[in-house]
Amino acid sequence: MILDESITTALDSIKANLLRSLLTTIAIVIGTASVIAMVGIGSSAQRAIDDSITNVSARTLSVYPSRGRGSQKINSTPLTISDADALIEDNEINWRVSPEIRSSKSLKYGNESITISVIGGRKTYFDVQGYEIETGNFFTERDDLARKRVAVLGSNVGTELKTSSKMLIGKEVDMGGVTFKIIGALKPEGATGWSNPDDIIYVPLLTASDRLFGRDRVDSIRVEVPNTYTPEEAMISIERVLRREHDIGPGEENNFRINDWSQFTDLRKQATAIFSGLLIGIAGISLMVGGIGVMNIMLVSVTERTREIGLRKALGATQNAILLQFIIEAVTLCIIGGIIGVIFGSSLYFLVTVFQDWVFTIPFSAIIGSVIFSGCVGLFFGIWPAKKAAALDPAVALRFE
Amino acid sequence: MNVIKVNNITKHYLLGSQKVEALRGVTFGIRQGEFIAIMGPSGSGKSTLMNIIGCLDSPTNGTYHLNNKEVSTLEGDELAGIRNREIGFVFQNFHLLARNSALDNVMLPLKYAGFNRDDQLKKARETLSKVGLESRMNHQPSELSGGQQQRVAIARALVNNPSILFADEPTGNLDSQTGHDVMQLFHNLHQQGQTIILITHENEIAAEAQRVIYIKDGLIESDIKKDKV
Structure with missing residues (x-):
């Protein structure tokens, strides 16, 4: 009951500040887009190399x-x-x-x-x-x-x-x-x-x-x-x-x-591991930057909506209900950013495969993984603002100008 | 039977290093079905008293019984539960959620009370009809007049059948005709047995109540019962 109310409220609030919300998610979008594009490009390039090597080499x-x-x-x-x-x-x-x-x-x-x-x-x-x-x-x-x-x-x-x-x-x-x-x-x-x-x-x-x-x-x-x-x-x-x-x-x-020739395969595996390590680093940094942006905007949102929080508390909202509402808002924001990022990243990857004449294979686990990870970023960076909201004194919050 | 029994409550604040005594020992009772006005100038302690009776705050000392249950020792989520079940708030500036329909606004306390969606809809519709807004349920606050918005707020206050309807300057943002209509609604509710506490600084509004408590300097200055019914 409170969950669906929280999701509706979160979406409403994101819609009401659409431009601000989208700007906030840009770093998340870039993070997930680069992961998706690079994972896709990496696996296609790998496949192309494999094909050219196995021509001669496997046996x-x-x-x-x-x-x-x-x-x-x-x-x-x-x-x-x-x-x-x-x-x-x-x-x-x-x-x-x-x-x-x-x-x-x-x-x-x-x-x-x-x-x-x-x-x-x-x-x-x-x-x-x-x-x-x-x-x-x-x-x-x-x-x-x-x-x-x-x-x-x-x-x-x-x-x-x-x-x-x-x-x-x-x-x-x-x-x-x-x-x-x-x-x-x-x-x-x-x-x-x-x-x-x-x-x-x-x-x-x-x-x-x-x-x-x-x-x-x-x-x-x-x-x-x-x-x-x-x-x-x-x-x-x-x-x-x-x-x-x-x-x-x-x-x-x-x-x-x-x-x-399996020695070359081993070398290639090592190179791939280094490459993915680098990617995880880039994605990690941009998602962290994104997370801080989301935390910032959530703090602004908590301040802007102090009276709303006071009202909800006056009507009987528990601390957990308020906490949940703001965490869900942060998570939703990040997941939306993640989904936009997946769309951008896949499009970029698709363009590259067209130009390079590679096979387009959607890295499904990367898609699910990066959206879930974006959600976790929202959870992590949304907790502090949500706690601030939940801890507000209703009598003070109602009078906030 | 007393719905509210307040015994010698005090409230102290620290304002910087200054100790402020907002309430200095207030004692009174409110019976079931009473229509009472609390008056006082700003800085009198009226707001502090209102917060304590409304379970938005706890007293420093003294006891407060609501429906024979001591609530002065409760905190946080326990108070939230009491507010949800026992108290209906009406505010001067309505405090409606701007992006939600009248119906959604009225359903809000029921969501926190844990009713299922069918019950929420049923109760909210019934209550909105009771305040004469059956035709405007799906309008957003911006599409309603001030009087209509305050009626939505009253419906929201009543929807969970609270023991007390608590109105803080309910006519302060309304013109006199609309204010009069809202007061008429309060009278109707009172006649149906609703306990109503009205916080106001307007003598004219206070005069419509059965009883007026006047607060000054953190103490009750006068407590006058009228015979007007």
């Missing part, structure tokens, strides 16, 4: 040679093509192995000359990376064994040479003084953060090793693990094969390292 391990760490002398045995072959021959796990040899070379076509990243790999390289051909063909295993001077272009290379990939198919280019024939061009893949596969030229592994770079040392070996094994099981197998190949005795350290 792919990368093996690298160890680098010497500081003064510690680690036997710097390189990874070689024969290590990759040993992994291919080991058939305990039906994995796909893709050694990669990489360097920069100058590339000349006609009068154009550019410096370009060259990757030497087998046909499996394209399969593991998930690259697709746009025109022409991939090189074959036979091209590799025959050390043929053929090359496949990333989708941007044609433009960089002031022509188009299509025009280059079948043409010869000069790479580091060696003539190569272009046999294919890839579809655009887009940058993955570390490098852009569209800017690279691809040649067969053995061609690169024997004719171009003059080394059988590879830069990395990628291993794609089939779904029937976990990355951990695959790591143990890779370790077993490579320790045998590198003659590493029991108790000795590995002279290679295996990157599990």
Whole structure:
């Protein structure tokens, strides 16, 4: 009975001072709006990153040679093509192995000359990376064994040479003084953060090793693990094969390292945690500022309505009834601010998703949470003014001018 | 039977370091169904006495029995309960809630008394009809004349069937004709058996009561019963 009277009174009083009430809630609006917008944008961005990483990565391990760490002398045995072959021959796990040899070379076509990243790999390289051909063909295993001077272009290379990939198919280019024939061009893949596969030229592994770079040392070996094994099981197998190949005795350290992409996931989780911590901080500060604003306006309201409080007390309102009325008013004010904030924040987030072409997922728990939290802010900052109201002496309050 | 029995009550205030004796020992009784006026100049202690009888304040010393219950020792919410059930207030400037309809204003004491909404509506409508406002129940105070507003206030004072109707300068803000109408309403209520205490400084208004208590310097100067009925 008293509760619904209190809610009606609270809404009436907010309506009667609409502009003042709205100005009071601005900090609350900003606080909740920023939480909603940032939580939304954060989760969409996360999803976008996840999508681009899982393209390559979820089931792919990368093996690298160890680098010497500081003064510690680690036997710097390189990874070689024969290590990759040993992994291919080991058939305990039906994995796909893709050694990669990489360097920069100058590339000349006609009068154009550019410096370009060259990757030497087998046909499996394209399969593991998930690259697709746009025109022409991939090189074959036979091209590799025959050390043929053929090359496949990333989708941007044609433009960089002031022509188009299509025009280059079948043409010869000069790479580091060696003539190569272009046999294919890839579809655009887009940058993955570390490098852009569209800017690279691809040649067969053995061609690169024997004719171009003059080394059988590879830069990395990628291993794609089939779904029937976990990355951990695959790591143990890779370790077993490579320790045998590198003659590493029991108790000795590995002279290679295996990157599990889950490490990146962990890093990302950490970054997300820091990011959310920062957000909570910002939201906390603006909600506190908002709360102080609400407390201020409630104190003004108590003074303005001293006679009304006196009257209510004369008519039999208990201290608790008055307390409840003013607390409900403060909480209502904050919840209204919270709801407006949610609307603003969601709209902002929606606009961002439209421009970034992201998925719009309403963070429902964030919405409920921030509205409830706004209410709690009202409760916390409304208690003192409400107590002041409840403690008023009715005889004095009735005479207040 | 005495509704009100006040025995030797005093009230002291501290105004800064100055002790002010607003009431210095007041004793009287009011019987059920009496129509009584309390008069006195400003600073006489009249307002203090009114606050104590109206259960808005407690005396420093002395006892106050309302319906044979000692209320001088009660405080806070207990007094709020007494005010809600036993006393109906009518003020000089009406004290209506400006944004509520006449009906909502009259329902207010019933809300604090804990009646359900149906009972609140029923009682409030009945009481508003009793003061002749059945056609203006849903109007807001700003849409009513001064006399009508004071009738709403009287309805609000009566709605919970109080033992005492307590009117503080009820005609002070009204023109003489409207004031006369309001006084007529008081007479009607009195004839129906309502105990009425009227606080006023106008002799003309006080003259309409059966009995006039005159307060001066915190003491009763005179207590005159008239034979006018």
